[in-house]
């Protein structure tokens with residue numbers, strides 16, 4: 230009862246203030262008690278308690294990691310962290326579109342930078358050595374050598390992260406998305422892999438891509454990344470597109486659109502990548518996941534792991550537990566014992582969602 234009320238009060242705040250309040254609440258232990266069903270997944274050399282994680286951008290500076298795991302998430306992706314601290318874009322820079330269950334943001338990589346964030350993550354890792362923690366790395370807006378920025382992020386975090394995600398798909402840093410072009414992505418991966426090797430360790434490296442890439446370009450980038458030993462892809466980041474169905478006074482704001490209107494696009498990109506890769510690598514399904522049926526459909530389409538952000542911001546901290554309970558019920562109804570048995574059973578995004586929604590109605 231109290232958590233829907235708290236979420237309602239948070240909705241009265243401006244979006245960025247509500248976001249800060251949510252991070253602080255999780256940091257200070259002000260959160261619901263979650264005991265989600267065990268839905269274990271093993272991938273990337275890591276055991277995950279369940280496939281659902283918190284997407285990058287919610288906890289950019291790694292302030293509330295224990296609290297985020299405590300509300301039920303099986304993994305976290307902290308970041309995007311840039312080498313040097315930077316303030317991001319001027320405010321306001323986050324906008325809710327509640328009628329469309331969406332958010333538009335143009336934060337622009339506000340980050341405390343490696344030197345401030347690394348000790349915090351090192352302390353968390355010492356306390357929680359088995360936690361599934363991805364670290365999402367980016368480049369400074371004014372950097373003259375963006376490849377060097379990704380190398381610096383890898384050098385700083387490879388020894389602490391369960392995996393690193395190279396974010397070359399944020400729409401809010403001018404020119405960043407150009408790095409998704411196959412040759413640039415390859416050069417960044419080579420730099421990152423070299424930085425990890427120099428540390429004498431190993432760490433899986435994933436690449437996060439935009440939903441706005443044309444299919445051929447995305448597959449060319451995926452192939453180049455695979456040749457450089459990439460361990461997987463996070464599909465997808467927010468979109469620059471604006472579907473005609475979008476409603477809300479903020480719909481013309483510049484920035485990346487996330488939440489429900491992104492779901493179809495993100496599912497299509499995931500399905501395309503999964504069919505192309507045929508199980509060869511780890512795929513994170515992200516974008517508009519808000520319900521057990523959304524989560525189930527994304528697993529069917531080939532995701533090994535899932536992430537969400539916007540639905541948490543719009544509905545509150547009980548959401549991960551609810552989605553995981555729903556997933557467990559759907560799996561039982563479908564006669565499936567482990568989430569990885571679902572992975573890749575469908576290749577058509579619409580059919581996967583229809584199947585999942587029918588199944589959910591029977592639960």
Ligand SMILES: Cc1cc2nc3c(=O)[nH]c(=O)nc-3n(C[C@H](O)[C@H](O)[C@H](O)COP(=O)(O)O)c2cc1C
Pocket residue numbers: 284285286287289308309323332334336338365396399437465466467487488489491515516517518536537538539540
């Ligand atoms: C306010 C906001 C900030 C975000 N910041 C980042 C970021 O720093 N790095 C990143 O890789 N993705 C970032 N994202 C994108 C999310 O990680 C995710 O890919 C996207 O929002 C789609 O998932 P969703 O529809 O569940 O939110 C951000 C999203 C939102 C809404």
